[in-house]
Amino acid sequence: MIEFYNVSLSYNGKRILNNITFRILKGEFVYLIGASGAGKSSILRMIYFDDFPDSGTVIANQFSSAKITAKEIPYVRRSLGVIFQDFKLLPDRNVFDNIAFSMRVTGVKPKEIRKKVLRMIAELGLGPKRNHLPLELSGGEQQKVAIARALVNNPFILLADEPTGNLDPVASMEILEILQRINSRGTAVLMATHNYGLIKKYPHRTMKLENGELVEQ
Amino acid sequence: MSLLFSIGEGIRGMGKARLAMTLSVSSMILTLLLLGSYLIFALNLNQWITDLREKVEIEVFMEPEARQTSIAQVKQALEKQPEIETVQYVSKADAAKRFEEEFGQNIYDILESNPLPPSFIVQLKEPYRSSKKIMELAAGWKNLPEVDEVVYQKMLLAALENYIRWIQLGAVAAGLFITIISISLIYNTIRLTVYARKDMIYIMRLVGATERFIKRPFLVEGLIQGLIAAVFASLIVFYGVKIVKTFIYPYITMDNRIYVGMLLFAVGIGFVSAGLSVRKYLRIV
Numbered sequence: 001m002i003e004f005y006n007v008s009l010s011y012n013g014k015r016i017l018n019n020i021t022f023r024i025l026k027g028e029f030v031y032l033i034g035a036s037g038a039g040k041s042s043i044l045r046m047i048y049f050d051d052f053p054d055s056g057t058v059i060a061n062q063f064s065s066a067k068i069t070a071k072e073i074p075y076v077r078r079s080l081g082v083i084f085q086d087f088k089l090l091p092d093r094n095v096f097d098n099i100a101f102s103m104r105v106t107g108v109k110p111k112e113i114r115k116k117v118l119r120m121i122a123e124l125g126l127g128p129k130r131n132h133l134p135l136e137l138s139g140g141e142q143q144k145v146a147i148a149r150a151l152v153n154n155p156f157i158l159l160a161d162e163p164t165g166n167l168d169p170v171a172s173m174e175i176l177e178i179l180q181r182i183n184s185r186g187t188a189v190l191m192a193t194h195n196y197g198l199i200k201k202y203p204h205r206t207m208k209l210e211n212g213e214l215v216e217q
Numbered sequence: 218m219s220l221l222f223s224i225g226e227g228i229r230g231m232g233k234a235r236l237a238m239t240l241s242v243s244s245m246i247l248t249l250l251l252l253g254s255y256l257i258f259a260l261n262l263n264q265w266i267t268d269l270r271e272k273v274e275i276e277v278f279m280e281p282e283a284r285q286t287s288i289a290q291v292k293q294a295l296e297k298q299p300e301i302e303t304v305q306y307v308s309k310a311d312a313a314k315r316f317e318e319e320f321g322q323n324i325y326d327i328l329e330s331n332p333l334p335p336s337f338i339v340q341l342k343e344p345y346r347s348s349k350k351i352m353e354l355a356a357g358w359k360n361l362p363e364v365d366e367v368v369y370q371k372m373l374l375a376a377l378e379n380y381i382r383w384i385q386l387g388a389v390a391a392g393l394f395i396t397i398i399s400i401s402l403i404y405n406t407i408r409l410t411v412y413a414r415k416d417m418i419y420i421m422r423l424v425g426a427t428e429r430f431i432k433r434p435f436l437v438e439g440l441i442q443g444l445i446a447a448v449f450a451s452l453i454v455f456y457g458v459k460i461v462k463t464f465i466y467p468y469i470t471m472d473n474r475i476y477v478g479m480l481l482f483a484v485g486i487g488f489v490s491a492g493l494s495v496r497k498y499l500r501i502v
Contacts, residue, residue, distance in 0.1 A: 077422070
């Protein structure tokens with residue numbers, strides 16, 4: 001599924017990750033923790049091939065960072081979902097269109113888009129907010145829209161970069177419960193977070209980044 | 218479906234980034250006006266040069282007492298030459314008449330006999346109106362029977378050829394300069410519209426849109442912007458030419474191909490600039 005072999009990465013001459021090796025299996029839930037700037041987001045970016053290691057290899061869904069071509073990258077990205085702390089929603093589109101966007105850009109037929117998006121909206125309890133713009137939603141609701149957008153293409157893994165970073169404790173808990181539910185259906189989750197309280201509430205395999213090294217906890 | 222999506226996104230994008238779009242279309246209109254004005258200038262300059270060259274006449278003077286057989290021979294020889302457009306024979310009597318028209322005096326009031334020689338006024342076809350070619354032809358005509366001399370406006374022709382070369386070179390340089398300025402101005406303003414939608418580009422990349430797919434809405438946008446700018450610029454040029462013709466310079470020439478050129482330039486540059494801007498931006502985000 002996801003494999004890192006001796007991966008090192010530097011930014012502006014500063015080494016962020018040093019010889020990191022790990023594997024995430026199908027259906028796993030993994031936390032990635034560490035201080036700010038420790039390289040958590042860099043690990044996620046390398047999984048969706050937005051960044052490449054200086055040395056070592058990253059393998060995501062059988063595509064290797066050493067061999068992948070620019071043309072193949074979009075197809076790998078369609079097989080994984082990504083959510084962020086700042087949601088990255090399109091502010092001029094309502095809930096339905098934000099979720100549908102990821103299917104439209106991959107050329108899915110309108111009928112199928114409608115069916116899947118409505119199902120996703122219902123599943124995440126966004127029904128009454130279907131025609132609302134992101135700015136009319138709470139932080140928790142915006143993150144739900146982002147999750148729906150990430151899931152609508154049935155990814156094998158959901159990459160969550162500090163998904164609760166902008167949310168209050170209640171909304172954070174709700175988001176984590178959604179992620180648990182998604183995971184229980186077989187989608188792997190890799191969540192980078194600072195929120196140790198949530199980890200205690202829902203314990204899973206945890207990897208900690210410390211001085212560029214990875215420590216399993 | 219995906220093409221419709223791209224067109225929809227392109228139109229939507231223009232509505233969203235209104236300021237950037239207005240800037241972009243305005244700069245396109247300005248540069249098109251510059252380009253249009255230049256093309257009109259070049260067209261009129263060319264027309265002026267053609268008119269001037271048309272006025273260059275060559276006079277082939279016969280001996281004052283040339284025989285009719287020689288005159289007929291020369292006429293036939295001149296008419297046979299492929300470089301010649303028209304040959305007009307001016308008899309001694311015609312020459313006397315022209316003298317009277319020009320100087321207001323009858324030649325017979327001044328002299329006892331008419332000393333004016335018969336001649337031929339020759340006009341060359343457009344491609345042969347250079348001093349070099351005229352010199353060549355004149356040398357040949359001098360050997361025809363009873364031809365006294367061949368006269369043409371050497372000075373005017375030399376001046377035309379000397380200055381026109383520089384004027385044309387200057388016009389070409391100005392045209393190139395305007396084109397480069399236009400391209401860079403339009404390219405940079407279109408980049409603004411692309412930048413205004415960097416979030417959308419990022420999200421498209423994130424959810425697995427191909428580069429080609431991401432580019433399409435921007436290409437559509439570039440095309441539409443070019444089209445809008447071309448329509449506005451053409452209208453301004455159309456009425457501008459009308460005003461100039463009515464109030465300033467009635468001889469101004471306009472060619473519809475200039476409108477077509479402006480349209481193609483605007484649409485082409487909108488399309489190419491949008492493509493380049495997104496490509497560049499895709500490397501960054």
